Amino acid sequence: MNLNDDAIWLIFDPWTSQPEPHNTVYVNNINDYFCHKIHEYMKDVKHKFVVMHNKERNAYGVNELLKELPQITHEEIPNLLEPITSVVYAGFHYGRCPIDREYSGAKFMKQHNHKLNIYFKKDLLCLLPGDSWLEMDKKTKEYGELI
Numbered sequence: 778m779n780l781n782d783d784a785i786w787l788i789f790d791p792w793t794s795q796p797e798p799h800n801t802v803y804v805n806n807i808n809d810y811f812c813h814k815i816h817e818y819m820k821d822v823k824h825k826f827v828v829m830h831n832k833e834r835n836a837y838g839v840n841e842l843l844k845e846l847p848q849i850t851h852e853e854i855p856n857l858l859e860p861i862t863s864v865v866y867a868g869f870h871y872g873r874c875p876i877d878r879e880y881s882g883a884k885f886m887k888q889h890n891h892k893l894n895i896y897f898k899k900d901l902l903c904l905l906p907g908d909s910w911l912e913m914d915k916k917t918k919e920y921g922e923l924i
Contacts, residue, residue: 782823786898787854787881789874789881790833791868792808792837792869793840812840818867827848828854829850854880865924866883866921871902871908872913896921
């Protein structure tokens with residue numbers, strides 16, 4: 778299987794401005810850097826979606842680099858994935874939203890679709906300051922494969 782051609786890629790919460798309590802210049806710069814990486818990588822990916830709640834999209838905006846990509850809400854993910862066998866997570870924030878978001882996070886997806894292959898594109902997942910890469914690796918591996 779070629780994940781760039783066959784999987785659905787979900788780019789979680791690529792905000793223009795990070796919500797509180799982490800809204801600092803430092804965090805916003807890191808987020809922007811990861812959006813540049815994601816934007817460049819997504820040129821070779823067929824099925825890609827920016828995933829945000831409408832309320833958050835309106836409050837924090839979508840990073841300019843990713844605005845042209847199809848945008849969906851977290852609640853729309855289960856219906857989108859019915860014919861799909863693989864999903865790849867990218868975006869904000871490693872070990873958190875891609876795991877824990879209701880309807881779209883890996884924990885929810887594993888519970889509702891046991892046959893779904895879940896992957897995490899680690900170099901396209903942004904870590905919050907203060908979080909440990911090792912701890913988030915451990916948590917993430919419970920739900921899918923790091924690539």
